Amino acid sequence: MSDDLKKGLEGVLVAESELSYIDGDEGRLVYRGYEIGDLAAQASFEEVLYLLWHGKLPIASELATFEEELAANRTVHDDVLETVRRLAEADANPMAALRTATSMLSAYDEEDGEPGTRAEDLAKGQRITAKMPTIVAAFKRMRDGDEPVAPREDLDHAANFLYMLNGEVPDDKLAEIFDMALVLHVDHGINASTFAAMVTASTLSDIYSSVTSAIGTLKGGLHGGANQNVMAMLKEIDESELSVVEWTRNALEEGKRIPGFGHRVYDVKDPRAAILGDQSRELGNASGELKWFSYSQVIEEFMQQETGIAPNVDFYSASTYYQMGIPIDLFTPIFALSRVGGWIAHVLEYQADNRLIRPRSRYVGPTDQKFVPIEQRE
Ligand SMILES: CC(=O)SCCNC(=O)CCNC(=O)[C@H](O)C(C)(C)COP(=O)(O)OP(=O)(O)OC[C@H]1O[C@@H](n2cnc3c(N)ncnc32)[C@H](O)[C@@H]1OP(=O)(O)O
Numbered sequence: 108m109s110d111d112l113k114k115g116l117e118g119v120l121v122a123e124s125e126l127s128y129i130d131g132d133e134g135r136l137v138y139r140g141y142e143i144g145d146l147a148a149q150a151s152f153e154e155v156l157y158l159l160w161h162g163k164l165p166i167a168s169e170l171a172t173f174e175e176e177l178a179a180n181r182t183v184h185d186d187v188l189e190t191v192r193r194l195a196e197a198d199a200n201p202m203a204a205l206r207t208a209t210s211m212l213s214a215y216d217e218e219d220g221e222p223g224t225r226a227e228d229l230a231k232g233q234r235i236t237a238k239m240p241t242i243v244a245a246f247k248r249m250r251d252g253d254e255p256v257a258p259r260e261d262l263d264h265a266a267n268f269l270y271m272l273n274g275e276v277p278d279d280k281l282a283e284i285f286d287m288a289l290v291l292h293v294d295h296g297i298n299a300s301t302f303a304a305m306v307t308a309s310t311l312s313d314i315y316s317s318v319t320s321a322i323g324t325l326k327g328g329l330h331g332g333a334n335q336n337v338m339a340m341l342k343e344i345d346e347s348e349l350s351v352v353e354w355t356r357n358a359l360e361e362g363k364r365i366p367g368f369g370h371r372v373y374d375v376k377d378p379r380a381a382i383l384g385d386q387s388r389e390l391g392n393a394s395g396e397l398k399w400f401s402y403s404q405v406i407e408e409f410m411q412q413e414t415g416i417a418p419n420v421d422f423y424s425a426s427t428y429y430q431m432g433i434p435i436d437l438f439t440p441i442f443a444l445s446r447v448g449g450w451i452a453h454v455l456e457y458q459a460d461n462r463l464i465r466p467r468s469r470y471v472g473p474t475d476q477k478f479v480p481i482e483q484r485e
């Protein structure tokens with residue numbers, strides 16, 4: 108047994124995977140052999156889900172059946188919606204609401220919430236993926252005092268979410284950008300939330316428990332929660348007297364981390380940040396308000412020059428979602444609506460050759476304390 112300490116499990120190999128390949132030196136991301144740029148430009152979220160879950164890109168008839176199955180599973184039970192309403196009334200954090208409601212879905216699964224065969228678990232995963240957007244959209248509407256909008260089976264995953272969120276069918280361009288964002292976020296090796304899902308699955312727990320663990324893990328600011336922090340930073344800069352460079356320099360001098368920068372795997376710019384940056388600029392050009400993209404670009408240049416640290420996926424998704432009119436505290440739930448596809452793919456892949464995940468810590472506490480009865484303790 109090695110006593111080498113690998114804090115944060117940095118660089119530790121824990122599994123073999125055919126799902127995503129990341130070259131952190133070249134800034135390259137590949138899902139099952141396909142370049143992320145090609146998939147973002149040419150494949151729908153449903154096609155990429157199929158690729159991750161079934162091991163190949165679908166032919167047209169396979170995709171049509173898959174899309175129909177997903178669309179047919181979007182409705183969530185009234186009891187779950189009632190809980191979402193209560194969470195909205197209690198002003199719950201949207202990620203906390205999503206975590207609670209997704210966990211609750213297991214009680215209403217058409218089979219049951221328990222582990223089954225691979226096919227049964229995949230079907231459950233597909234149902235979770237279909238229903239999570241309904242939960243997030245309902246939460247937002249109920250919080251705003253509006254009634255939830257029922258899902259539509261004739262819209263694709265991206266367009267249907269925006270429809271349920273806003274109560275109107277989005278224009279094609281917005282639906283296309285959102286679909287692309289879903290493709291870009293769906294998988295990324297054994298990131299923290301995926302690992303959390305795998306740890307849960309490795310005990311032979313059920314897929315609802317894995318996804319619930321993963322949602323809680325994605326929420327943190329060092330992981331998925333960074334996209335919200337990026338937008339909070341851009342707004343703070345906008346309201347500040349300082350220039351973008353001055354604000355960023357001050358933050359660095361105070362020892363702060365700049366949200367949306369740095370990555371455990373990439374040493375160069377995340378390829379997804381480049382694609383989302385283009386979307387952010389296009390949205391700015393279309394609306395005539397380029398400041399969110401411009402601020403982001405200035406921060407990127409300054410960070411590069413001062414620290415050599417490059418943007419990650421969360422940096423430009425922030426201004427992209429903001430310019431699409433999406434509330435800031437929904438940015439991380441939206442990340443979850445996509446990443447759930449990767450969580451499910453990794454859980455199923457890992458369970459096919461399962462081994463309980465159980466690392467060790469090095470004990471550095473005392474070993475020779477004498478027990479003192481409570482009445483004699485000082
Ligand atoms: C979807 C995702 O999860 S992508 C990541 C989203 N998270 C963020 O954007 C939050 C900001 N980023 C960070 O905190 C980090 O870059 C992480 C957590 C993502 C990766 O962290 P690690 O791999 O553990 O890198 P580590 O913390 O060792 O940082 C290495 C050095 O870069 C610095 N650094 C890393 N990220 C940043 C940042 N965003 N701003 C300023 N400095 C940074 C650290 O201070 C450290 O410097 P030091 O060696 O002088 O102490």
Ligand SMILES: O=C([O-])CC(=O)C(=O)O
Nearest residue numbers: 294295297298299371420
């Ligand atoms: O891979 C990671 O560590 C973080 C992550 O989820 C991503 O970049 O998409």
